[in-house]
Amino acid sequence: MSIHVRETSKGRRYDVKVRGADGRQHSKTFATKRAAVDYESRQRSAVNDGTFVAPRAGAMTVGELGRRWMATGAKRETTRSRDRSIVVGHIGPGLGDDTPISRLSRANCQALVDRWVAAGAAPRTVVRQAAVLRAMFQHAVDADLLVRNPAARLRLPGVEVVDRPQLSGADLERLADVLGGDQAVFMWCGAVLGLRWSETAGLTRSSLEVESGSVRVANQIDRDGRLVPPKTRSSVRTLSAPRWLFVALLQVVERSTDLNADPLVFTNTGGRGLSYPNWRSRVWQPATAAAGLPGLRYHDLRSIAASALVAAGVDLRTAMHRLGHSTPAMTLAVYARVADDRDRAAAEAVSARLRPGAAAG
Secondary structure: OEEEEEEEOOEEEEEEEEEOOOOOEEEEEEOOHHHHHHHHHHHHHHHHHOOOOOOOHHHOEHHHHHHHHHOOOOOOHHHHHHHHHHHHHHHHHHHOOOOEHHHOOHHHHHHHHHHHHHOOOOHHHHHHHHHHHHHHHHHHHHOOOOOOOOOOOOOOOOOOOOOOOOOOHHHHHHHHHHHOHHHHHHHHHHHHOOOOHHHHHOOEHHHEEOOOOEEEEOOEEOOOOOEEOOOOHHHOEEEEOOHHHHHHHHHHHHOOOOOOOOOEOOOOOOOOOOOHHHHHHHHHHHHHHHOOOOOOOOOHHHHHHHHHHHHOOOOHHHHHHHHOOOOHHHHHHHHOOOOHHHHHHHHHHHHHHHOHHHHHO
8 A cells, every 4th residue: 555646737646555455456536645645545544444345336326237137146036027127116226226336325215214104104115125135135245345334234114923813722723624635735735834824835755754654845936947056045844734634645655657767746737837827716716715715725734733833832943834934033933923812721720810800700
């Protein structure tokens, strides 16, 4: 790192040359020696403590960063499409596509989030958009384009617990009777094992571990009907299954006409992987309506499974594993809620202890 003095028609100029950790040399010119010395001192400290960023790096614009971030990483097409719409429709216009990223502060990013809230965006939408904003700028930090992530630790709106239905065992039995056959087994995989629709549809013969009576979740069906790995590492898991359900799964496989080496457990009438939109409209919606459960979603079965785990006293770590969640908050705040009858029993128990005479009246 050095300061070079050169004579110009306008007088002396002071060039500060800085070599970063990447070996590249960067220079900046100052009209006064004091300004050059101060800059050189700051940059020397930045190089020493690892916070140095090339002067031109921060000149990248928000729009350029968004395109660069979208081009990196192995994202599913649905995720890529969603993220692209957020970057192009909300982040770019909100921060300014032509704004250099080096000019943005946490206050700028917080102001953007606050504008989303003021515009009436749902809390979940704001949280999702903020996650994309944070990931985009974290990419800039990881690429040494910025020293700090201006979108980190933003103040976000609280997300309310999703209102999931509480179904009884009789409700599920009635739905299973309407679905019948393989589709009833498909339903029980959601309600008992807590599998996502894509995970159930992605089960193959090798997913069924006969010796242990367990179901291995290692694949899922994407929107194009292809077998792909789960989105997160925590989604890959092996679950013990009740014997009756495991036997039912084996029977579904035995009825399969799929000649592949590792056939799917559940297929359509043509022997191919299930399509969620077709399955939902042709199988699920008619069955739930006939069972008196209109509006029930397959994903709601995971809520039922989570609530059953909590009501049964299953510890949180085991519940997280069975549901394939990465954090306790996902299990507790989004899905799990103690069943109504357990809540009523708790109320009566407290009443009996604190005011025993009231029960007689």
